[in-house]
Amino acid sequence: MFLKKTAIAxxxxxxxxxxxxxxxxxxxxxxxGFLSLEGTSQRNGAVMAIDKLGAAEGLETEVTDTGTxxxxxxxxxxxxxxxxxxxxxSSMLGTQMLAMIPIADRAGVPLLTVSGTxxxxxxxxANVFRFFPGDSVVxxxxxxxxxxxxxxxxxxxxxQTTAYGQSGAAHLKKILSGLGAPLVFEEAVxxxxxxxxxxxxxxxxxxxxxLLLHLHSGSxxxxxxxxRESGNxxxxxxxxxxxxxxTAALLEASQLKGVCAESASSPxxxxxxxxxxxxxxxxxxxxxxxxxxxxxxxxxxAMLVAAKAAGAKSAAExxxxxxxxxxxxxxxxxxxxxxxNMAHDAxxxxxxxxxxxxxxxxxxxxxxxxx
Amino acid sequence: MSDRRSLLLLVGxxxxxxxxxxxxxxxGHDVLTRAGIYAIAAIxxxxxxxxxxxxxxxxxxxxxxxAYAAALTALDLGFGFPFTVIAGTALPVLxxxxxxxxxLRLASHYFALATLGIAQLTLLAAINWTEVTGGANGLFGxxxxxxxxxxxxxxxxxxxxxxxxxxxxxxxxxxxxAGRRSLAVETLRAAPSAAAxxxxxxxAIRFRFFLASAGFGGxxxxxxxxxxxxxxxxxxxxxxxxxxxxxxxxxxxDSPLGAVLGALLLVHLPEWFxxxxxxxxxxxxxxxxxxxxxxxxxLAGLLPERRTPRSEAKLPAxxxxxxxxxxxxxxxxxFGGVAALDDVSISVAPxxxxxxxxxxxSGKTTLVNLISGIEKPGSGRIHFGNEDLTGRSPERxxxxxxxxxxxxxxxxxxxxxxxxxxxxxxxxxxxxxxRVGLGERAGDLAGSLPPAAQKRLEIARALATGAxxxxxxxxxxxxxxxxxxxxxxxxxxxxxxGHAILLVDHAMDFLLPLADRVVCLSAGxxxxxxxxxEIVQDPRAIRAYFGESPL
Numbered sequence: 039m040f041l042k043k044t045a046i047a048x049x050x051x052x053x054x055x056x057x058x059x060x061x062x063x064x065x066x067x068x069x070x071g072f073l074s075l076e077g078t079s080q081r082n083g084a085v086m087a088i089d090k091l092g093a094a095e096g097l098e099t100e101v102t103d104t105g106t107x108x109x110x111x112x113x114x115x116x117x118x119x120x121x122x123x124x125x126x127x128s129s130m131l132g133t134q135m136l137a138m139i140p141i142a143d144r145a146g147v148p149l150l151t152v153s154g155t156x157x158x159x160x161x162x163x164a165n166v167f168r169f170f171p172g173d174s175v176v177x178x179x180x181x182x183x184x185x186x187x188x189x190x191x192x193x194x195x196x197x198q199t200t201a202y203g204q205s206g207a208a209h210l211k212k213i214l215s216g217l218g219a220p221l222v223f224e225e226a227v228x229x230x231x232x233x234x235x236x237x238x239x240x241x242x243x244x245x246x247x248x249l250l251l252h253l254h255s256g257s258x259x260x261x262x263x264x265x266r267e268s269g270n271x272x273x274x275x276x277x278x279x280x281x282x283x284x285t286a287a288l289l290e291a292s293q294l295k296g297v298c299a300e301s302a303s304s305p306x307x308x309x310x311x312x313x314x315x316x317x318x319x320x321x322x323x324x325x326x327x328x329x330x331x332x333x334x335x336x337x338x339x340a341m342l343v344a345a346k347a348a349g350a351k352s353a354a355e356x357x358x359x360x361x362x363x364x365x366x367x368x369x370x371x372x373x374x375x376x377x378x379n380m381a382h383d384a385x386x387x388x389x390x391x392x393x394x395x396x397x398x399x400x401x402x403x404x405x406x407x408x409x
Numbered sequence: 410m411s412d413r414r415s416l417l418l419l420v421g422x423x424x425x426x427x428x429x430x431x432x433x434x435x436x437g438h439d440v441l442t443r444a445g446i447y448a449i450a451a452i453x454x455x456x457x458x459x460x461x462x463x464x465x466x467x468x469x470x471x472x473x474x475x476a477y478a479a480a481l482t483a484l485d486l487g488f489g490f491p492f493t494v495i496a497g498t499a500l501p502v503l504x505x506x507x508x509x510x511x512x513l514r515l516a517s518h519y520f521a522l523a524t525l526g527i528a529q530l531t532l533l534a535a536i537n538w539t540e541v542t543g544g545a546n547g548l549f550g551x552x553x554x555x556x557x558x559x560x561x562x563x564x565x566x567x568x569x570x571x572x573x574x575x576x577x578x579x580x581x582x583x584x585x586x587a588g589r590r591s592l593a594v595e596t597l598r599a600a601p602s603a604a605a606x607x608x609x610x611x612x613a614i615r616f617r618f619f620l621a622s623a624g625f626g627g628x629x630x631x632x633x634x635x636x637x638x639x640x641x642x643x644x645x646x647x648x649x650x651x652x653x654x655x656x657x658x659x660x661x662x663d664s665p666l667g668a669v670l671g672a673l674l675l676v677h678l679p680e681w682f683x684x685x686x687x688x689x690x691x692x693x694x695x696x697x698x699x700x701x702x703x704x705x706x707x708l709a710g711l712l713p714e715r716r717t718p719r720s721e722a723k724l725p726a727x728x729x730x731x732x733x734x735x736x737x738x739x740x741x742x743x744f745g746g747v748a749a750l751d752d753v754s755i756s757v758a759p760x761x762x763x764x765x766x767x768x769x770x771s772g773k774t775t776l777v778n779l780i781s782g783i784e785k786p787g788s789g790r791i792h793f794g795n796e797d798l799t800g801r802s803p804e805r806x807x808x809x810x811x812x813x814x815x816x817x818x819x820x821x822x823x824x825x826x827x828x829x830x831x832x833x834x835x836x837x838x839x840x841x842x843x844r845v846g847l848g849e850r851a852g853d854l855a856g857s858l859p860p861a862a863q864k865r866l867e868i869a870r871a872l873a874t875g876a877x878x879x880x881x882x883x884x885x886x887x888x889x890x891x892x893x894x895x896x897x898x899x900x901x902x903x904x905x906x907g908h909a910i911l912l913v914d915h916a917m918d919f920l921l922p923l924a925d926r927v928v929c930l931s932a933g934x935x936x937x938x939x940x941x942x943e944i945v946q947d948p949r950a951i952r953a954y955f956g957e958s959p960l
Contacts (some may be wrong), residue, residue, distance in 0.1 A: 109443060133547055200545045228536075
């Protein structure tokens, strides 16, 4: 009798243990290298969402640094696939995504990312889900704000030589021409360039009336700092890097006067509501300010948890659920446009020159008309 | 190769195979594949950096160029794998051949900077030539490797294929450096001036190795393109070069096997430390530092020594030419505004010992440099027999039979005495070493010899080339009386055999009894010439050099 009871108890414990066995969600992001700031935000957002919302679904995370090379991302993904995950949070770096997508396709595992590189959703892969608005959304917001709100007619553009930079520059050129304000100056800036005065001097010679930036965080801060220190007070509408608190921290508040930036969202600009709660919790947990990448990846991971809660178990079920359903996240409502683009809204934030916390100046909803 | 070394390598290879087949999953195979690809590029880099000691900063560029060439031929031209890898190998080799002529002439840091410039230009082209390279996005969708319709799938098949390529690469590298060739290359690396003066064709070796390194780099890049499926400017970035450099140093720069061990370690290390989460790079860095501190000769240095097989031939050194006299006619040499030599003419006949004396800075070493081709004369002619050697390269001059030694011995300290002689040609090393009083030390390292013995080694090495004229720059410096007497006896015997000897030395008690004639230089001009007896009484020689007559 004792043995029987013991056996039943053991079986119950084992069953409970089996039911409670966690599924690991790989978080494959660049936390070293030139994208470490943005990659860290991506990691924090994903980890926070899974820890907070996914625990009830038996989810936990394992973070792997992909560095910034395609092969680093490939190795990280192959390592993760050995655990047979039903989805993976994957790098925001476009070239890494391009390398990971064929592998994910062969394994049938969906990748949830905040990469802005347009190409990743143009390859026909059913396994890519992008929770950050692509260039076809945020560049429209950036160009429209410059032309329609600030009255720019002679814009100049500085962009990075990376995939991110080239992709955004191509979109901006096309959109600005369509708005009747073609570029009067454009130049690509390498990520290693620290002295921006030569390019600013060349730009000044073209007599622009506004400066558009599409640079990573460090380069964005350097351009604005050196422009302001050299007396160049042109209005600036920058890419999403400028909305990041870590970028603003590199500049004096006074140097930010006349500076705006496009973004998917700006968590620190929200004074109350769920986004403000998210910001407070993020700040407490990580000791830093959240940015739009953190919030977008939080929302992406939260949608994955929602898929699990709705009964999606296998990778195929998760993929199908993500492709077919909409999700009300903290930043916006996410829904696939059929190619994996989930985010369709953007905001433009502006600094007042007195604080490093920007205010939302304009919202652009459903920009690509696919929501 | 020693038996223990062979056994260890066999066991290591077998363990790697067992791990790949039985234990490594797809992730393990992926890491092994990456290690194999980098090993091939590092084997190439080992030739230039490890063997020649030339800090080329272009190996990452060759790797990336190979990747782009393979990707473009696959995607734009629709070629299959054998052709893509040929393109990936050929393009870097072509670039290396084009840049070799100007770049290989440069020395040390200028060579490094020139190769860095080429790498940077290639990177800029990859980023900005977007129509061809895809810009920063790069090229993607590169197909898997397929040979004759048989697809090499990811996982074990690809790993096995790549490591087969590693084995072939090791074999090619071994063929390039096998036997006596490796000794000549080591002499070129450790003592480039001496190598040239001994007739070792450094330019040809550098050219061959530079092209081979480009070929290995490009081949590895082509494999990388097919293995990853994406090529972006990242493959041309500086970190690839740094990685290959670290693999070569940590693996052991003297051996291609070191490159393979370095690649295996450096690709696996960060993966082993993944569990350290945010601190894995700290652990990785600490491990690298530890390897450099505790393994100065790299991982390959842990293996038992490999012995270079000696040539079986016991060839006696060729007899000197008795028809060839050295004739230097009215040569001048200026360094900026300073006339180091001004209208100097001397001759040395077969069997004759001519002493060259003069105060420091009088032009003695400059004259030896002109005769041996290390410096070119501003005007005047230099003949050896009927051959005009004016302006010829040191290698060419050495091959006509003029070989010099150096004021400060130029030896390859890592070679044994026997190997030092073998490096310049097949010869009876033991007999030659015995002749200069080093017969018992054939197996000792040249670097372990005291300076005076190194000078005798230089003479033995010169004799191994079959030289007819020996230009000896202070051969008795640092020797005691007994050693000087032995050396004097040797030089007399060599002269008696027909060798012409130009002898530079400050030790008059050594030089004067030995020389048939003496030439005294002062401020770049000949101030006195004659028999030793005449020269010590010549007031011009006394004023310029002796101060008072040594008699």
